[in-house]
Amino acid sequence: MNKIQIESINHQNVKIEDFKTTFVVLNVENNSYRLNYIKKKEVFLKQKDDGILKYYSEHPLLINHNESTLEVYINSSPADISTFINEIEHAINFIIKGWRSWKEYIEINSGIHLETFKQNIKDGNGKLLNAPISIVESIEKICIKHQVKIKVFGERRYARHKLIIINNQYMIAKDFQLHPK
Incomplete structure (x- = not known):
């Protein structure tokens, strides 16, 4: 052929x-x-x-496959939890442009429920999410802005x-x- x-x-x-x-x-x-x-x-x-x-x-659907997934844990709590969560949601939605749900990176990829995600932010410890590099880099900027400490695990690889x-x-x-x- x-x-x-x-x-x-x-x-x-x-x-x-x-x-x-x-x-x-x-x-x-x-x-x-x-x-x-x-x-x-x-x-x-x-x-x-x-x-x-x-x-x-190049397309928002491709980031899950073109970028390795990193695991993010939170180690301190933001002063304004609601704003912090809204900024995370907005940052993820900006990158995926409606092709996936922002909650997928919390509930499906990380295996935790949205309520656990919110509780971990309130407590300032626990798993935050699993997401591709570009999403994690955006989350890192939000954490710096809100003076929230996080720990990121995983190797940054591209395909x-x-x-x-x-x-x-x-x-x-x-x-x-x-x-x-």
Whole structure:
């Protein structure tokens, strides 16, 4: 099979004809293509649909895969807990731009409930969150502003992944290979 550059169908109308765990079949201008995921990271495909294919190497959805996750613990309490929490929420939302919930970095990634997160801030000790580097760096600035001590664990590493979005469905992988079917 001849490999085709994914950029050749970027911003074109495509129809999802079929999808499996390792590939998706797309129809572009009455031609069928198989798009293989190379080292798949995350796929959200729920239905056969048509829409504009958008291909990204940088996007808010990619930070969970392009940046290592760091674990953050709080070691002192802010004077204004409510403002501190609001600033954390705003900082995370600014980075993820609505593509994920800010609470995901507390509840899902960290395994603690929002109430535990708030209690740990009030007590000035315990787990704060698990998040990618860019989010943690933003949180570190907020902590400096509020004179809150934190401890960050984990190695700061970066990777390169790619994203394809068709309407509200997406695929994230190390790379993609497009072949005529």
